[in-house]
Structure formats: C-alpha cells, structure tokens
Amino acid sequence: MLQRVDDETVSDNENLLRRIWNQDQWMNLKLMKSGEIRPSSVAFTDENDEVSVFVATQKTTEEALEGFPDFGLVSIEAGVPRRNGLIVAATPEDPDPAHRAICNPPIPDQTSGRKAKARKMAEAAKWIVYPLNYRAAVSS
Amino acid sequence: MEENAIGEPKNMEHAKIPSTLDTQWSRVSSVFEQPLWSNNMQKKLRVLLGLNSNWDSYGSPSVSPAAVETSLAILGNISRLNMPEPQVFPVSGGGIQFEWENDKCELEIEIRPDKKVEFLIVDSEGGMLEGPIYRPDDPAQIGCLTHWFIEQKDSVNDLLKAQHAAAR
Numbered sequence: 001m002l003q004r005v006d007d008e009t010v011s012d013n014e015n016l017l018r019r020i021w022n023q024d025q026w027m028n029l030k031l032m033k034s035g036e037i038r039p040s041s042v043a044f045t046d047e048n049d050e051v052s053v054f055v056a057t058q059k060t061t062e063e064a065l066e067g068f069p070d071f072g073l074v075s076i077e078a079g080v081p082r083r084n085g086l087i088v089a090a091t092p093e094d095p096d097p098a099h100r101a102i103c104n105p106p107i108p109d110q111t112s113g114r115k116a117k118a119r120k121m122a123e124a125a126k127w128i129v130y131p132l133n134y135r136a137a138v139s140s
Numbered sequence: 141m142e143e144n145a146i147g148e149p150k151n152m153e154h155a156k157i158p159s160t161l162d163t164q165w166s167r168v169s170s171v172f173e174q175p176l177w178s179n180n181m182q183k184k185l186r187v188l189l190g191l192n193s194n195w196d197s198y199g200s201p202s203v204s205p206a207a208v209e210t211s212l213a214i215l216g217n218i219s220r221l222n223m224p225e226p227q228v229f230p231v232s233g234g235g236i237q238f239e240w241e242n243d244k245c246e247l248e249i250e251i252r253p254d255k256k257v258e259f260l261i262v263d264s265e266g267g268m269l270e271g272p273i274y275r276p277d278d279p280a281q282i283g284c285l286t287h288w289f290i291e292q293k294d295s296v297n298d299l300l301k302a303q304h305a306a307a308r
Binding site for chain 2: 019021023030040041042045046047048051052067068071112113114115116119
C-alpha cells in the first residue's frame with residue numbers, strides 16, 4: 001500500500017463528498033434518535049481501510065454523481081476523520097485532482113478501532129442528495 | 141398429523157432456499173428453527189452475492205462467497221437467540237454487515253471477505269466498544285453480544301463485565 005500523508009491544503013472545515021450506495025428498495029440508511037437519517041457506517045468502511053472522497057470545492061454535486069444517478073451523496077468536514085485519528089490524503093496515482101483518501105496515518109491511531117471511526121464519520125455525514133430509493137419513498 | 145421419516149409434518153411447506161445457499165444454510169440450522177425473518181435474510185444475501193464488482197462506485201469487488209458462508213453460520217446461531225431481523229449491507233471490499241438497534245443500544249457485526257468477524261456495540265450514551273469475534277460458529281461468543289443487546293444494558297461496560305465473567 002502507498003504511504004499516505006495528510007494533505008494540509010485541505011482545511012478541517014472543508015467538506016468532503018462521498019457517494020452512498022443504493023439499490024432498489026434497499027435502504028442504506030439509519031434513523032438517529034434526533035430523527036435525522038444517516039448512512040450506515042458501512043458507507044465509511046472499506047476492506048483496504050481507504051475511503052475515497054472528493055474535495056467539495058473541486059467537485060460539483062453533479063460531477064460527483066455522474067454515472068451514478070441512483071446513489072446518494074453526503075458530505076463530512078475534513079476535521080471529522082482527523083479528530084478520529086485518520087488523515088485526509090492526496091492520491092497522486094488517481095487522475096482526478098479532487099480525489100482524496102481517508103485512511104490511517106503511517107503510525108495508526110490506537111485510541112479507537114476502525115469500526116468506531118467509520119461509525120463516527122457516518123454520524124457526522126450531512127446529506128447533499130438522498131439516495132433515489134429514499135427520494136422515491138418520501139415523495140410517495 | 142402424518143409425519144415424514146424425520147418427524148416433520150408431511151404437509152408442511154418447506155422454506156424455499158436458493159440452491160446456492162441451500163447446502164450452507166442446512167449445515168448450520170434446520171429451517172424449522174429459523175425465525176420468520178430468515179427467508180427474507182436469505183433473499184437479501186442472494187442479492188448481495190449477485191452484486192457486480194464496482195457496485196459501490198468505488199471499485200469494490202463483489203461480495204465474497206466466504207463472507208456469505210460465514211454470515212449464514214452466524215445467522216444460524218442468531219436465529220435461536222430471539223433476535224429481531226437485522227439490516228444487512230454489503231461492505232466495500234467484499235464483506236457483509238448486519239446491524240440491529242433498539243431504543244437503547246445498537247449492535248453491528250461485520251463479516252470481512254476473509255471470514256474474519258468484528259463487532260461494534262453502541263450504548264445509549266454513545267459509548268462504543270468493538271473487537272473481533274474469533275469463533276463466529278460458537279453460539280456462546282455471539283450469544284454474549286445478543287444477550288447484551290436484548291437486555292438493553294445501559295453501558296458497554298456491562299458487556300466487558302460479562303466477557304470477563306465468561307473468561308473466568
């Protein structure tokens with residue numbers, strides 16, 4: 001795996017975009033006690049421990065969802081993964097300059113595990129576009 | 141009532157289990173011990189098995205058959221433990237995750253594509269505890285988590301105490 005370093009050009013209050021999977025009536029959504037819905041923690045879990053995101057100032061909503069019209073789109077501030085011991089790393093191997101990877105730093109933070117970190121990011125996510133099945137459900 | 145050779149009522153309709161899952165499921169649990177949601181769960185697992193690579197739009201491989209096999213073993217245990225129907229999701233990289241929640245606590249069980257299993261519990265205060273489940277086929281290991289969930293314990297510390305007690 002490539003050695004990743006935190007991209008300091010992305011400030012803590014900058015938004016990162018992440019697409020949310022959607023299929024048929026499959027609701028990849030959780031209802032929080034506040035009444036808000038959030039994506040499942042699986043939205044911020046990857047077997048390779050690298051979660052792809054786009055820097056919002058470098059990608060429009062339409063561009064982020066291009067080719068995936070059924071998907072939802074959420075944003076989280078870059079400070080959220082950082083406060084949970086992760087980094088927001090540039091990915092020079094990716095041709096898309098807006099692409100970043102949320103991943104462990106070279107010396108991983110041990111204060112909490114990968115599942116708790118994913119869960120905290122999911123709780124902090126704000127919807128930009130709801131998944132198609134949710135849009136269809138609330139409009140019917 | 142007339143019974144067949146293994147004591148099941150002759151006119152009882154057997155649950156329709158997809159052929160690809162039939163062998164795996166029957167290894168871990170009789171269909172007559174399964175809760176009502178088990179058929180629905182099998183259908184969902186079949187859908188997950190059919191996901192193409194890049195289903196998540198980020199290049200994930202398809203869901204691993206090994207993860208499905210382990211999922212079935214876990215569900216076979218859980219089906220005897222009076223648990224409600226979980227939500228099930230694919231995980232980028234080929235895994236599967238089950239999620240339960242009630243008024244006070246939440247439980248996630250993730251099956252990774254290499255069959256490793258991990259859990260996360262969240263209590264009513266937002267406290268979190270996670271760790272591996274080394275023997276997902278052991279009802280006692282899964283039972284510790286489901287008992288904590290069903291009892292709606294207040295704190296993840298209750299689970300830690302239960303684990304320490306079980307280890308003694």
